[in-house]
Amino acid sequence: MKEAANSGKGKTLLISAGIEIMLIICITAANLNPTPILYFVFYNLLYGLVCSLFIPLYCLYKENGVPASGSVLAEAGFKKPGIRQWVVLAVFVVFSVGGQLIPKMAVGEQIPWRLLPMGIAPLIMTTFFEEFLFRGFVQSRIDRQFGWVSAILVSGAMFSLYHLGYPGFRTWEDILLLFAVGIGFATAYKLSGNNLIVSFFVNLPNAFVTYILKYEQFPVMRVSSNIAAAVTLVLIVLILLSCYHCVRSGAHGVRS
Template identity: 60%
Template sequence: MNKLKTIFIAALFETALVLCVGCANLLLKPIYYFFFYNVMYGILFSFLIPLFLLRKEENVFNFLGIKALGKKQFLILIVFVAFSVGGQLIPIMIKGGTIPWNLLPIGVVPLIMTTFFEEFLFRGFFQNKFETEFGSISAIILSGLMFSLYHIGYPGFRTFEDILLLFAVGIGFATAYKLSGNNLIVAYFVNLPNAFVTYMLKFDQFPKMTLSSTIAGIATLCIIIVVFIVHFRTNRNKR
């Protein structure tokens, strides 16, 4: 019963994410995009609802894998970042291609925000849930699958090839998370440089990054920080 419940919840979340991201990319006015992407997809479904579902956990931060980095975690982080970033940049550099670094500044804050939502939900929340019910290997596969399929909401990532590639990438993030001892910080900082590079090389497939998206991203990150502070203090007072 618990296994079916977990799969059902995952399916509901995945459907909600695709709908929210899809609406955000269909209704491109900044206010609509902010509502469906930052608020609905991000703050509500990728952050607040998972936190609420974990309210009975004795230590939510431990469950999510929010903990300090050790030598092992740093090593895994370096290896995975070198592989993911180098695998994209080195072939282009060898061929003498141009890397559009000028695109990066406007994408930094939105990508920092989106990467947090992805790792918090797919790794911190669902991968741990899946591991409890189905074991480590299945958890890695299911986490990677959810990560790839939610990108269907983005018009630029709906081809079979893109979803398959994102599945492989999601498996990599999930593996880094598991090998590091379920450390969400490792998964986040493996994902983030990869997101930066992917954006620069495939910027035409991403939603258009603007000053308004940066401002919205800053506001969203401030909300996340406030919620974390309140949650931390509440947990500390309970002990």
């Protein structure tokens, strides 16, 4: 029993490290020659759909089996939020977003809100991939096998280090700041009872604000980026709906 548990822990760490390396490689490749088609292939498809969604879903289904009565998606954090979850969400959004905007607005600094519309769809897409992978998949597994402190640290570290793939976030200052931000997202996920909806909506406003304040560090957002992100978001919804119906049909098959 103990050997099986240790083997499971080693497998979790190996999968997490392997995915992290693939993320950095894919994002780096996407930004080397960011033509619309190559960016879509390396970023939206390989980094996003393959590494951040398909591989975690495959691992979860291999562990739980298809007729798991919804446990696969629930394990990844797809849970209905309650009062506790809404409180956690509100507190973290106020502190993270307010902490960035209020000091600048207090001294009369102009906030370039005009930049936001072009970044909405790509940031929604990227935020989903981040939260599903780092919180829903990695943190939930590490929490179960190593404890919540290790889970928060690993989740925060992976969130920080994967930004090495982005040319604008490769300084030590950025990596350390992103580690602190990742710890915050991971803490919100834990305090919400591992609720992916909460961590997603804690991350998303922060991503919007960070983009408009540090847009020069982000990949250039074009019309093609928004079209590609919209297509990818539709694919995400279709994949998750397929998983949901697959789980339900499997559960009905078991009962019958």
